[in-house]
Each structure stands twice: as structure tokens, then as C-alpha cells.
Amino acid sequence: MKFTDGYWLMRDGVQASYATEIADTRVTDDRFTLYAPVRHIRHRGDTLNGPLLTVECFSPAEGVIGIRTTHHAGTPDHGPHFALRPGREDDVAAAKITREGSVLELASGELSLRVDTAAPYRLEFTADGRTLTSVESRGTGYATTAPDGAHHSLAQLSLDVGELVYGLGERFTPFVRNGQSVDIWQADGGTASEQAYKNVPFHLTNRGYGVFVNHPGKVSYEVGSEAVGQVQFSVEGQTLEYYIIHGPTPKQILDRYTALTGRPPLPPAWSFGLWLSTSFTTSYDEETVRGFVRGMAERDIPLGVFHFDCFWMRAYQWCDFSWDPDVFPDPEGMLRRLKESDAEQPLRICVWINPYIAQKSPLFDEAARLGYLVRRPDGSVWQWDLWQAGMGLVDFTHPGARAWYADKLRGLLGQGVDCFKTDFGERVPTDVVWHDGSDPERMHNYYTQLYNRTVFETLTEERGAGEAVLFARSATAGGQQYPVHWGGDCESTFGAMAESLRGGLSLGLSGFGFWSHDIGGFEGSPRPELFKRWVQFGLLSSHSRLHGSTSYRVPWSYDEEAVAVTRDFTRLKHRLMPYLYRAAQQAAEAGTPVMRAMLLEFPDDPACHTLDRQYMLGDDLLVAPVFTADGTVEYYLPDGEWTHLLSGERMTGPGWRREQYGFDSLPLLVRPGAVLPYGERDDCADYDWAHGVTLRVYGLADGASVTTRVPRPGGADAVFRIRRRGRQLTVEATDAPGPWHLDTGEGTLLTAPAGTTTLTA
The missing domain is CATH 3.20.20.80 (Glycosidases)
Structure with a gap:
């Protein structure tokens, strides 16, 4: 949501107030609280007739710092809330707080928050000796809008030169979010619109951190759009809570983020x-x-x-x-x-299901009688005819x-x-009353x-x-x-x-x-x-x-x-x-996805930061789908000698390639130095993958070693440690049922009978 009219003015009907300085602080063992007026306090009289923002700073897990800003604290909170975890078992959740003169610092792992309480209001997040992002003069505040008088809590985080923003759920608009206005609001809009089925108030950047806004309702983002050097997010309400999550790599950011919000269990192999x-x-x-x-x-x-x-x-x-x-x-x-x-x-x-119950179904009367359908404030069942005639919505609260x-x-x-x-x-209504x-x-x-x-x-x-x-x-x-x-x-x-x-x-x-x-x-x-x-x-x-x-x-x-x-x-x-x-x-x-944007595997290659027509499938396979009728495809190859999985052709990066493929192939390239486990069966997905597995070696450098784990349904992973010394390859196997095979990548295929723990080629 945009509040300003250019750099100097506010939009019609908007009044905004921002934290200006720090009037007082409160420090406990694991957090500190800032009390920030929205105007400069010259004398005691200025403390009258003006708002005071409460800014709590804390750490729920190592490498994560939370900020909770509140204007009026007396507003009831009816929920719901995201179920956050306090971090993984090996996290050191306790934050370290130090004060040196007027400077307060909260440290969590490598991530620190620094505040100079004697200076104009500013929050600085640092890690590894550099500033990740900061909250500047308009970075903490609220705005009211006419004619409804709605109260919006807002925050801004600075963007560095060349900093790119990603995420915010499954969005079909341009992959890099910079310049976009995004509302976190569930909608059935298809893939050809700015709406999204999966809205997630979390983004990460190519500068080593992510940000999670802990609010399950509508979160309105202006990503380098309203203020081109800022990511702004706002919610309607009196409180705004968000977490800065340090990496520094994108994978480490996702690790910490999913430790907070949950990780997926393994789907069944047959799926x-x-x-x-x-x-x-x-x-x-x-x-x-x-x-x-x-x-x-x-x-x-x-x-x-x-x-x-x-x-x-x-x-x-x-x-x-x-x-x-x-x-x-x-x-x-x-x-x-x-x-x-x-x-x-x-x-x-x-089989297909949904959360609606149509009026013609006998279940509608049953659910309505039991109070299992969402109701309007007057007590009637909420219904409409869009999708199914007279349908009601199951109240999962x-x-x-x-x-x-x-x-x-x-x-x-x-x-x-x-x-x-x-x-x-x-499509969930808001003019209703929920059971809880x-x-x-x-x-x-x-x-x-x-x-x-x-x-x-x-x-x-x-x-x-x-x-x-x-x-x-x-x-x-x-x-x-x-x-x-x-x-x-x-x-x-x-x-x-x-x-x-x-x-x-x-x-x-x-x-x-x-x-x-x-x-x-x-x-x-x-x-x-x-x-x-x-x-x-x-x-x-x-x-x-x-x-x-x-x-x-x-x-x-x-x-x-x-x-x-x-x-x-x-x-x-x-x-x-x-x-x-x-x-x-x-x-x-x-929390590392199976299908990975290129920047997840190559965060240090700037050419990978904007790529959205190719991806890494796991650690070692680059896939560039063909989006043309004639088979022409353009893709970027990172540094090293890559091998086409299907043809065996070797290609050297870094650089862009333009090629043409028949329908039997596409760019499917194996990363240099990879050892790819290749299963014995092709008739189903669910089998003992370690039995008869072939370890395909691709460009393993002299002196290098790779550990490849092959999962086994219902058993311990088979572990293969492959080392190269000159032209010699040695494989040490643990928990491998055998037989297994070694494809050296140089035209040699060796078989290790059952029980073999070491194989040298």
C-alpha cells in the first residue's frame, strides 16, 4: 500500500507518523525495548499530546532478530497466529546484549542489531563486518487513511545498490520483486495475473538475509516501488512484528526460516x-x-x-x-x-476435494445443524453461488x-x-464470524x-x-x-x-x-x-x-x-x-527446495541472480526447459566443465549458450565434480535405490573427494565416498547392499559384488 505522494507529500487522506528518536530504553536479559516518540522532544512539554511507539528487539533463534512495534497496545488480538518454533535443537536462542555509551547492541550468532540511543532513530543490522540493511527515518511508524480511519503499521528496510528481492510466495510476475507492489492476500487468480494462491510474507535478498513478517492477514509490500531504495511492508492494525534472518547464503537463510515456520516431511516415494x-x-x-x-x-x-x-x-x-x-x-x-x-x-x-459443501448435498443440512459451517454476524450460514450453488464453507476453527x-x-x-x-x-470471506x-x-x-x-x-x-x-x-x-x-x-x-x-x-x-x-x-x-x-x-x-x-x-x-x-x-x-x-x-x-533457483546453488555468480527460465534440480543437475516450438533454447552455464546427462557432450562455462534440441532432449547438464547415483530400475519410483545403483562420476578433480548418500526406503542410507588421485578412483561404501557399479566417466564401468566395501579403478 502506498502512503506517500512522491518524496515530499502524503496521499490525500493519509496522515503518517514515524519514530524520530529514542526517549527511553528498557533492557532485560534477552531483549531491549525502545520507546520512540514521533517528534523531536525539546523539553517536557513536548512529551504531551503525542504518540510514543514501543519497539521490542529480541532473538527467537540464533541468527534471527525480531522487531515488534506497537502503537496502542490495548487492541484485542483474536488471532490466528503462525505457529513459530523457537529454532532447532542446536540453536543458541539466547541473545547477547551489550551497551557501550549510548550504543545498544543485540547479537544473535553473527547477526547484530545496533542502536545509538542518543542519535536520530535508526536501526542497523550487521553481520560479517558489514551492514545488511537498516531502518532509517521513515522506517518505523504508522499511517491513518481517510475516510475509513484505518490504522496501518508500517516498516521500511533499506536496499543496497544492486540488491535484489525474491520470494513472497508463489508469484507469477517477474521473478525479481524489485519495483513491484505485492499484497499478501489469497486469491484464485490463475497464473496469468498478479494474484497468488500461495502468499507468504517472507522475502530474501542477494545480500545475505531474509525478512519474515509475522502476520497471517494482509501484508502490503512496496518493493523498491513507493520508495525505490526501500522495501516497505505494512499491515492494518496497531502492531507489526518482523524477523531479520541472517544467512549469509540463501540456503542458510531458508534453513533458519524453515526452522521457525516448519519443514516438510518426506513425501512417500511413490508420489x-x-x-x-x-x-x-x-x-x-x-x-x-x-x-x-x-x-x-x-x-x-x-x-x-x-x-x-x-x-x-x-x-x-x-x-x-x-x-x-x-x-x-x-x-x-x-x-x-x-x-x-x-x-x-x-x-x-x-481424489479431488475442496472445503465447500453445496446446498443440494445432504451434508449441508447436517453441517449447518451441527454448527460446522462459517456463519455471518447475524447467525445465518454464509453462502454464495460462485463455484457450487448455495455452498457453505467448513469452519476448520x-x-x-x-x-x-x-x-x-x-x-x-x-x-x-x-x-x-x-x-x-x-476465496474465504471476511464478513463472517468464526467459531473460535x-x-x-x-x-x-x-x-x-x-x-x-x-x-x-x-x-x-x-x-x-x-x-x-x-x-x-x-x-x-x-x-x-x-x-x-x-x-x-x-x-x-x-x-x-x-x-x-x-x-x-x-x-x-x-x-x-x-x-x-x-x-x-x-x-x-x-x-x-x-x-x-x-x-x-x-x-x-x-x-x-x-x-x-x-x-x-x-x-x-x-x-x-x-x-x-x-x-x-x-x-x-x-x-x-x-x-x-x-x-x-x-x-x-x-528447507532447501528440490527445484532450486540458480542463485541458491551459485550465490557468488551475479549472472545467476536473475535467471528464471532454468533451475537446478537438486545439487548437481541443471535443467533449462525449452519454451519454443522449434526447440531453440538460451541458457546460462556457470563456471566449469559440465556434461550433458543424455548425450555425454561436455560444455565449458561460464557463459550463455543458444542451442536447438529435438523432442528427445533438452539442456540437462551435470555439475562439474558431481557423482550422480543412477538407479537400477526405470519402471517405478518406489524401489530399493541403493541395490544395483550406478555411481556416475563427472569431472572429479585430482585430489578431490565426494560423499554421495543413496537413500534406502526403510533403512539406513548407503554412503559412498569417492576419491580421485591422478587417474585412480577409489570408492568406500557403507551400508551398501550391493551389487553397485562405478561409471568412471571415461568409458569404464566396474561392478562391486554384494558385500564389497572398497573399489579402486
Whole structure:
């Protein structure tokens, strides 16, 4: 939200006040509080008839400093609140406070906050001997707006020359946020607008720090827009709390941020396979579904999950959790027959749900009678006709409603369903009363957290830890704890494919480890060349789903080459599972996303700071999707000798490359010095990845050593330590079941029989 009219003036109806100096301080063991008037105090008389801002400075975890500014403290807080953790177990949360003359300093790890209480009001955040950012003359304050008299608390943090800002959730606008106005407000706006399904009040910069605004409602950002040298954020209310999070690397920032807001559990291994959907408004029955499953099998395309979208239920009755009896008279038998199609690797089943209950459904009367639907202030059930006729919204602040909703899900799980697509959760009204008394404005964004948590926890309880997975569209800060999320409604164009990638990279820089998208696009029907390029991109994403709106997404609907591309890249992803699941572990352990913006892996290469049409898949694979019909692609290669995974061609960076690829390939390059574990099987995602694994060595320098961990479902990771001395390679293996193989990268393939712990080539 903009308050000023240029540099000197305020906008019509706006009155603003800013902390000017520090009148008093209070220091305790772990924090200090500043009392800041909004005008210069010359004598005692100036203390009358003027506001005093209370600024609390504290540290919840090592490397994190919090600032809480309050104007009037008597305003009731009805919640909800983000559930913040006090840091990891190895954090030293206690801050060190020192005073030297008029200077107060709060230190947490390498991060420090310095305040000169005798000077004009200014906060300076430093680390590693340099200033990260600062709060200047208009950096702490509030503004009131006419005619509503709304009170907005605001803050500004300075931007350095060349400083770039990223994150704020899954946003499809330009990847670098500088110059943008962003409202953290859930909306169902598709991928072609400035609105977002996943709004996260967290950003990071390429200068070694991130900022989390601890407010679940609307947060309005002006990122180098209203004041071009500042990031401004404001909330409606009397209090504003934010955290400066030190890195210095982007990965370390995400580590500390997700330690505060939560990390994702590991999704089940089978979820990394290919998902196929019925699509949105298409007509289908059991024979249609079984025809799709047979068609994939007949074409040797391994299928991991089949998804039933909306019309598995009766029209006008979503979401009542009941199969349409006219189309699916025997749902339990149908699901059993689908799963028996491949006994060795059973097909998993996903069904679409949402948090709405349509008036035509018998569940509407039941939920309304029990008080499980959100109500208006007059006590009537909130309803509208947008989406489903007369629908109500489940009130997940009500413990009974959560249990009731979860019980409906258990019925589906008992029939053979394995997971749920939790659609919607964005269009949440603010003219309502919540069961627990939550502030409707704050609940608008936070609703998705309660919705997805209810479903995820139900899956965990019924299927066990490690078997729960969602396909969720909406999220807010902390939503990464309930994976997986997908990008939402995009058009079937190359432009939409690129905007989807921007959104995914932005979400990854907002603390989310796993992300997917609709292969081929959602709106419209993709041309064959677009479908094939999107298949490549989709199967080199953390999770992969074929889905559309009005047309099916089975590859044989396009051409035979589309079948081959889908088959080859599905099987390639399965071979990469030892590598991909290790990247998944990194997401669970440290908040590093599986799909990574280039700056995460190359923070010291300025050329990588703005790249949004390529990414790193895990530590060592560079992927540059092709966004053109003729196969032309431009991408940047960081320093070193890289190797094309599919062709073996070696390429040297740094520098830009312009190439042309057929539909059987794309830029897929292995990082210099990497050891890539390559799985033995390509027919499924869920297998013992360490058994028969091939360790592919790429340009390991003389004297260098690499440790490669290969996850094992249900067991300890197999660990391989590879060293090069001259032309000799030595591998030491721990917990490797064997046999395993060593591909030296120089045309030599060696096999280590079971029980071998050391191999030298």
C-alpha cells in the first residue's frame, strides 16, 4: 500500500507518523525495548499530546532478530497466529546484549542489531563486518487513511545498490520483486495475473538475509516501488512484528526460516512417479479410467498415481465425499480392480476435494445443524453461488468440524483412496464470524493452513508417517509442512509454462520444498509441440502430473512422439530417484527446495541472480526447459566443465549458450565434480535405490573427494565416498547392499559384488 505522494507529500487522506528518536530504553536479559516518540522532544512539554511507539528487539533463534512495534497496545488480538518454533535443537536462542555509551547492541550468532540511543532513530543490522540493511527515518511508524480511519503499521528496510528481492510466495510476475507492489492476500487468480494462491510474507535478498513478517492477514509490500531504495511492508492494525534472518547464503537463510515456520516431511516415494488425471470437466466413467490405465501400460509408460477430478461426485453436491452412483455404482470394486492392474507396483488413487459443501448435498443440512459451517454476524450460514450453488464453507476453527471432515475422508480411505487433491481454500470471506472468534481478516490467508493440516494429519493417522501426501493449491507461511503443492490454473501456452516455472522458483525461495504443475497447461488444449516440451519440464520437477480442464492429457491424444517423450522421461525420472530422494531429504532437513533457483546453488555468480527460465534440480543437475516450438533454447552455464546427462557432450562455462534440441532432449547438464547415483530400475519410483545403483562420476578433480548418500526406503542410507588421485578412483561404501557399479566417466564401468566395501579403478 502506498502512503506517500512522491518524496515530499502524503496521499490525500493519509496522515503518517514515524519514530524520530529514542526517549527511553528498557533492557532485560534477552531483549531491549525502545520507546520512540514521533517528534523531536525539546523539553517536557513536548512529551504531551503525542504518540510514543514501543519497539521490542529480541532473538527467537540464533541468527534471527525480531522487531515488534506497537502503537496502542490495548487492541484485542483474536488471532490466528503462525505457529513459530523457537529454532532447532542446536540453536543458541539466547541473545547477547551489550551497551557501550549510548550504543545498544543485540547479537544473535553473527547477526547484530545496533542502536545509538542518543542519535536520530535508526536501526542497523550487521553481520560479517558489514551492514545488511537498516531502518532509517521513515522506517518505523504508522499511517491513518481517510475516510475509513484505518490504522496501518508500517516498516521500511533499506536496499543496497544492486540488491535484489525474491520470494513472497508463489508469484507469477517477474521473478525479481524489485519495483513491484505485492499484497499478501489469497486469491484464485490463475497464473496469468498478479494474484497468488500461495502468499507468504517472507522475502530474501542477494545480500545475505531474509525478512519474515509475522502476520497471517494482509501484508502490503512496496518493493523498491513507493520508495525505490526501500522495501516497505505494512499491515492494518496497531502492531507489526518482523524477523531479520541472517544467512549469509540463501540456503542458510531458508534453513533458519524453515526452522521457525516448519519443514516438510518426506513425501512417500511413490508420489514422485507420474500422476495421470481425468482432467477437470471431462466426461468419464470406470471404463474410461481403466482405458487410460491400460493405455499407459500398453505403451510402456509407468503410472504411479491415478487422480479422479471433480466429477467423481454428483454435480451440485460438491463436496459431499460420495461417488456418483450413476457413473460409479461400485467404487470399492473399481478401486480394487485398478490397483490389481499391476500387483508388483500397485497404482495409487487420488481424489479431488475442496472445503465447500453445496446446498443440494445432504451434508449441508447436517453441517449447518451441527454448527460446522462459517456463519455471518447475524447467525445465518454464509453462502454464495460462485463455484457450487448455495455452498457453505467448513469452519476448520471448530474442533468438531475438523473431526467431522476428517471422518468423511476416512470413509474414502477405507474404500481404497490413497491421497487427496486439496483444491481451493483461497476465496474465504471476511464478513463472517468464526467459531473460535478469529479475526476474519487474519483468517482469510490462514484458512488454508487449517484446511490442509486437517487433511494431511488424517492421512498420517490412517496411512502412517511417511505415507501422507497432498496435491494442494493454496498455502501460506508454514504450509510447506503439508506437501505437495501445485501451481494452479495456467493456460496451454509456452508463456504460461514459463510463468509457472517462475512461480515454482519463487515458492522454493519462500520455504517450500516440493512443487508441481499441470503438464500441458490447464486452460485449453496444448499443441503437440507444447505438450512434449511441458512433459520434459514436468518430469524434471519434484512431482509430475498430467492434468487439464476440458480435454484429456493422455499422450496418445497428441502424437506418437508424445508417447515416446512421456515414456522416456518418466523412466529417466525413475532412474534418477536415488538422486531426487536425496534432494527431498535436504528439503526435509534444511528447507532447501528440490527445484532450486540458480542463485541458491551459485550465490557468488551475479549472472545467476536473475535467471528464471532454468533451475537446478537438486545439487548437481541443471535443467533449462525449452519454451519454443522449434526447440531453440538460451541458457546460462556457470563456471566449469559440465556434461550433458543424455548425450555425454561436455560444455565449458561460464557463459550463455543458444542451442536447438529435438523432442528427445533438452539442456540437462551435470555439475562439474558431481557423482550422480543412477538407479537400477526405470519402471517405478518406489524401489530399493541403493541395490544395483550406478555411481556416475563427472569431472572429479585430482585430489578431490565426494560423499554421495543413496537413500534406502526403510533403512539406513548407503554412503559412498569417492576419491580421485591422478587417474585412480577409489570408492568406500557403507551400508551398501550391493551389487553397485562405478561409471568412471571415461568409458569404464566396474561392478562391486554384494558385500564389497572398497573399489579402486
